[in-house]
Amino acid sequence: MSILVVGSVAYDSLETPYGSMEKALGGSAVYFTTAASLFAPVNVVGVVGDDYDFSDLDFLQERKADLSGVIRKKGDTFAWKGVYGEDPNERETIYTRLGVFADFKPEIPESFRKSGYVFLANIDPDLQIDVLTQVDRPKLVVLDTMNFWIESKRESLNRVLEQTDVLIVNDSEAKQLTVENNLFTAAGKLFDLGPKIVVIKKGEHGALLLSKTDKFFAPIYPVEKVKDPTGAGDTFAGGFMGYIGSQDKTDWDTLKKAVIYGAAAASFTVEDFSILRLKNITAEDVNQRVGEIKKMTEF
Amino acid sequence: MSILVVGSVAYDSLETPYGSMEKALGGSAVYFTTAASLFAPVNVVGVVGDDYDFSDLDFLQERKADLSGVIRKKGDTFAWKGVYGEDPNERETIYTRLGVFADFKPEIPESFRKSGYVFLANIDPDLQIDVLTQVDRPKLVVLDTMNFWIESKRESLNRVLEQTDVLIVNDSEAKQLTVENNLFTAAGKLFDLGPKIVVIKKGEHGALLLSKTDKFFAPIYPVEKVKDPTGAGDTFAGGFMGYIGSQDKTDWDTLKKAVIYGAAAASFTVEDFSILRLKNITAEDVNQRVGEIKKMTEF
Numbered sequence: 001m002s003i004l005v006v007g008s009v010a011y012d013s014l015e016t017p018y019g020s021m022e023k024a025l026g027g028s029a030v031y032f033t034t035a036a037s038l039f040a041p042v043n044v045v046g047v048v049g050d051d052y053d054f055s056d057l058d059f060l061q062e063r064k065a066d067l068s069g070v071i072r073k074k075g076d077t078f079a080w081k082g083v084y085g086e087d088p089n090e091r092e093t094i095y096t097r098l099g100v101f102a103d104f105k106p107e108i109p110e111s112f113r114k115s116g117y118v119f120l121a122n123i124d125p126d127l128q129i130d131v132l133t134q135v136d137r138p139k140l141v142v143l144d145t146m147n148f149w150i151e152s153k154r155e156s157l158n159r160v161l162e163q164t165d166v167l168i169v170n171d172s173e174a175k176q177l178t179v180e181n182n183l184f185t186a187a188g189k190l191f192d193l194g195p196k197i198v199v200i201k202k203g204e205h206g207a208l209l210l211s212k213t214d215k216f217f218a219p220i221y222p223v224e225k226v227k228d229p230t231g232a233g234d235t236f237a238g239g240f241m242g243y244i245g246s247q248d249k250t251d252w253d254t255l256k257k258a259v260i261y262g263a264a265a266a267s268f269t270v271e272d273f274s275i276l277r278l279k280n281i282t283a284e285d286v287n288q289r290v291g292e293i294k295k296m297t298e299f
Numbered sequence: 300m301s302i303l304v305v306g307s308v309a310y311d312s313l314e315t316p317y318g319s320m321e322k323a324l325g326g327s328a329v330y331f332t333t334a335a336s337l338f339a340p341v342n343v344v345g346v347v348g349d350d351y352d353f354s355d356l357d358f359l360q361e362r363k364a365d366l367s368g369v370i371r372k373k374g375d376t377f378a379w380k381g382v383y384g385e386d387p388n389e390r391e392t393i394y395t396r397l398g399v400f401a402d403f404k405p406e407i408p409e410s411f412r413k414s415g416y417v418f419l420a421n422i423d424p425d426l427q428i429d430v431l432t433q434v435d436r437p438k439l440v441v442l443d444t445m446n447f448w449i450e451s452k453r454e455s456l457n458r459v460l461e462q463t464d465v466l467i468v469n470d471s472e473a474k475q476l477t478v479e480n481n482l483f484t485a486a487g488k489l490f491d492l493g494p495k496i497v498v499i500k501k502g503e504h505g506a507l508l509l510s511k512t513d514k515f516f517a518p519i520y521p522v523e524k525v526k527d528p529t530g531a532g533d534t535f536a537g538g539f540m541g542y543i544g545s546q547d548k549t550d551w552d553t554l555k556k557a558v559i560y561g562a563a564a565a566s567f568t569v570e571d572f573s574i575l576r577l578k579n580i581t582a583e584d585v586n587q588r589v590g591e592i593k594k595m596t597e598f
Contacts, residue, residue: 086480181385183503184521204482205504206516215595217505219516224483256598296514297596299555 001139001248002041003241005032006106006131007121007234009046009070013081013094014273018227024274025056027078028121028144029070031231034275035238035265036119037063038283040245043112045069045131049077049100059279069109073100088229088270089203108134117245119237120164122146125156132163140250142166142241143195144233150176158193165250167195168237171202183208184215199240199259201233209259214252218259219297221267221289228273232266235278239265239286257290264289300547301340302540303437304331305405305430306420306533308345308369312380312393313572317526323573324355326377327420327443328369330530333574334537334564335418336362337582339544342411344368344430348376348399358578368408372399387528387569388502407433415547418540419463420533421445424455431462439549441465441540442494443532449475457492464549466494467536470501482507483514498539498558500532508558513551517558518596520566520588527572531565534577538564538585556589563588 005028012026029046036042041064048054048070057067076099084091106127113135120128122144132141143164149157150173161167167190171183177193180186183200187210190198200208209216240262247254264286271277304327311325328345335341340363347353347369356366375398383390405426412434419427421443431440442463448456449472460466466489470482477488482499486509489497499507508515539561546553563585570576 182523182525184523202504205501215521216598217518217596218598222483222514224481226481253598260598294598297516297598299515299517299552299559299593299596 001116001245002043003036003117003119003245004043004045004108004112004115004135004138005029005036005119005121006045006108006127007032007119007123008078008101009048009052010078010080010101011052012230012274013079014228014230015083016088016228016273017084017086018225019273021228021273026080026230026274028123028231028234030057031234031269031275031278032119032121032238032241033060033065034063034278035235035269036242036245037065038265038281038286039239039242039261040064041066042242043069043109043115045106045108045112046071047100047104048072049075052077066112069107069112071107073103075100082230084229088226091229106131106134116140116248117241118142119241120144120160121234121237122149125149125153125160128160129156129163132160140165140244142168142237144168144237145173147173147176161194164195166197166199168199168201168233168240170233171200174198174200184210197255201236207236207259207263209255211252216256216259218256218263219293221264221293223267223270226270229270230274231269235269236262236266239263260290260293261286264293300415300438300544301342302335302416302418302544303342303344303407303411303414303434304328304335304418304420305344305407305426306331306418306422307377307400308347308351309377309379309400310350311529311573312378313527313529314380314382315387315527315572316383316385317524318572320527320572325379325529325573327422327530327533329356330533330568330574330577331418331420331537331540332359332364333362333577334534334568335541335544336364337564337580337585338538338541338560339363340365341541342368342408342414344405344407344411345370346399346403347371348374351376365411368406368411370406372402374399381529383528387525390528405430405433415439416540416544417441418536419443419459420536421448424448424452424459427459428455428462431459439464439543441467441536443467443536444472446472446475460493463494465496465498467498467500467532467539469532470499473497473499483509496554500535506535506558506562508554510551515555515558517555517562518592520563520592522566522569525569528569530568530574534568535561535565538562559589559592560585563592
């Protein structure tokens with residue numbers, strides 16, 4: 001079953017202790033799609049500027065991605081520069097140049113409106129709401145957000161949350177959304193906001209999948225050299241939803257496995273800059289790491 | 300197979316956001332033994348002062364603990380006062396009064412010297428070495444230590460590490476011991492110091508069991524109200540070694556399960572002050588949480 005993703009398409013400038021990269025392919029929609037399209041058809045909606053070279057994304061068409069919803073506008077593509085320290089969790093944003101993304105108003109092509117699964121990547125909650133008004137009720141609405149929107153657009157965010165089935169946040173965002181220190185208490189309050197399922201990402205400590213009645217602990221796939229952590233979260237979401245799309249099921253067992261697919265996919269992203277590693281893997285490579293994670297958690 | 304533990308027996312004074320407790324039973328040997336003796340016979344070596352009321356430990360004799368190695372000396376029992384903040388990981392030591400523990404020189408009773416498994420709780424590395432000279436070569440030497448000894452007695456600590464089979468440390472200690480930021484890189488270097496197996500405790504994020512060739516991820520058992528985190532680490536070690544002692548095996552599958560028993564046991568400790576909860580549970584209670592953890596990690 002196909003997946004709709006609405007998010008950013010960007011050129012990143014990256015600096016990490018392992019090197020640097022200019023004009024790197026980036027943006028939540030790109031990371032997400034590169035992972036998800038290994039497993040299921042992905043319909044992508046986004047915007048780029050005059051400077052964007054679409055041929056860089058040719059590899060996506062060999063996977064199962066439809067880029068016809070990525071439109072070109074006059075101006076510059078969204079550009080972001082980040083510098084990471086020794087601790088991959090600490091990064092400094094040097095600049096964020098919105099360019100054509102500043103006026104981004106997602107238009108969902110007719111052919112995308114019946115996508116079974118929708119991923120609202122981390123963009124303005126008002127735009128996320130707008131996307132939901134344009135699509136037929138999907139089987140699952142999955143939402144990402146960040147501290148910036150929690151602080152600046154809480155009311156709009158609450159309205160999206162009411163229509164969200166699965167919320168994916170990191171641990172600090174979960175605590176911020178609920179003003180709770182204990183993750184499990186925080187999760188309990190997140191359900192009150194709308195989502196039936198909450199995925200809490202904990203960086204190197206893995207992820208938690210939570211429903212009102214069940215809990216599932218997923219580790220990361222261990223990577224010794226995290227060359228570039230950019231996009232790990234979006235790749236996680238891509239692996240997660242790619243697996244769900246491939247199974248076209250949303251029961252607890254499928255969701256558990258989907259989280260592991262997310263973790264496995266994300267481990268490839270951080271092994272090299274941008275999508276350099278992720279674009280050169282196959283579904284079988286991800287399957288293999290899923291198997292290894294199974295070995296590392298079974299007792 | 301029986302387990303020898305050498306560690307502290309203390310009176311704690313505890314303050315947490317959930318209340319306070321004076322003259323609480325504490326000390327690494329007490330937490331360890333309360334957990335381990337649910338599963339295997341435990342031989343305890345320690346020291347207490349004139350003020351210690353042994354009848355408080357009567358419940359341990361109904362389990363499988365032999366306290367004949369806990370000797371009474373003239374003076375006060377080791378006393379410690381700690382205050383915890385909202386974040387259970389942050390605690391302030393108000394005082395540490397060594398009392399009779401200052402001159403502690405472990406003497407291993409003849410009948411304890413053939414214990415199959417030895418747990419060297421977090422005490423002066425010179426004393427830990429001394430213990431090892433007094434026992435017949437056990438099947439497994441398990442070591443705990445802390446930042447204080449890493450900083451002040453590194454040479455002695457290195458000598459204990461050379462004779463250690465399993466090192467149990469928390470993540471910050473692992474990084475401190477190896478001057479490495481990445482946990483997996485740190486673990487690689489820990490093996491060079493002696494241990495064949497490393498267990499890295501990550502607080503609310505669970506624990507890692509590592510050998511040179513294998514990795515195992517264990518979650519915590521989720522507890523919403525951490526009333527008093529004191530002794531969680533020693534209880535973890537107690538559950539871990541108790542299970543190993545009960546199986547009398549040290550293969551990888553046993554070690555994996557032992558880590559889960561450690562996590563399950565520790566979850567009871569933090570649910571109430573001191574050993575109040577831990578002393579009132581049965582092996583079956585721990586088994587049940589082990590089963591629940593299995594459900595929360597299987598996919």
